């Protein structure tokens with residue numbers, strides 16, 4: 001990608017965790033904008049194949065993001081098959097609710113290995129491929145309003161997501177000027193859980209008075225992917241005003 005504002009037509013963009021939910025919405029949106037989308041998945045092979053079919057027969061890449069070796073192998077395969085990479089959307093993550101006084105080391109690592117460590121190593125590997133191809137690039141990390149609000153039953157998740165926001169800032173400086181790094185922080189974006197009364201109450205309490213959609217997150221991601229490299233290190237809160245306290 002060049003430094004100026006550009007269209008996504010023909011750009012090769014990897015979306016992690018693209019089989020379902022927000023990742024699927026991002027992949028479909030980028031495909032609709034003309035991008036060549038690469039679909040990463042972990043365990044949801046059938047859903048990933050369905051998303052790939054909807055994205056015009058997009059290539060599939062499987063990796064357990066807990067493993068840095070699997071992340072490295074995935075990017076090696078992408079470089080060999082695609083000849084380069086223009087964009088990375090670090091979307092894959094885990095979410096758990098645990099009493100802060102009961103959380104174990106394994107439960108802490110379960111979240112941090114994917115939500116923070118994998119975000120870093122995917123960005124590192126993507127940046128190496130982007131540098132080698134000489135095309136520059138765009139990295140968009142999906143963080144969360146949990147990075148900014150204090151959620152007592154998700155302390156471990158909020159800490160990892162706050163890490164993603166700071167990682168975005170430091171990586172933006174480290175990878176400039178060829179590669180921009182930005183983040184989208186979603187608010188309440190429910191899918192199967194949309195009828196859960198707690199989710200409905202949280203969404204109803206926002207200025208928007210409703211939950212958000214995957215498409216609304218995807219539009220923000222596409223904005224950063226299209227933007228010039230002058231826009232970097234930023235986190236855009238797409239939350240219906242949830243964070244306005």
Ligand SMILES: NC(=O)c1ccc[n+]([C@@H]2O[C@H](COP(=O)([O-])OP(=O)(O)OC[C@H]3O[C@@H](n4cnc5c(N)ncnc54)[C@H](OP(=O)(O)O)[C@@H]3O)[C@@H](O)[C@H]2O)c1
Nearest residue numbers: 017021022041042043044064065066091092093144186189
């Ligand atoms: N939904 C919300 O309300 C909300 C709010 C704030 C922030 N976010 C953030 O937005 C992003 C997407 O949210 P979501 O609710 O759509 O996510 P999700 O359904 O919970 O997870 C997305 C995908 O992450 C992949 N993943 C998780 N662990 C993995 C691993 N070890 N290896 C490979 N893939 C792994 C899974 O892929 P497979 O199924 O293929 O294994 C999963 O489908 C996340 O970063 C999330 O934290 C969401």
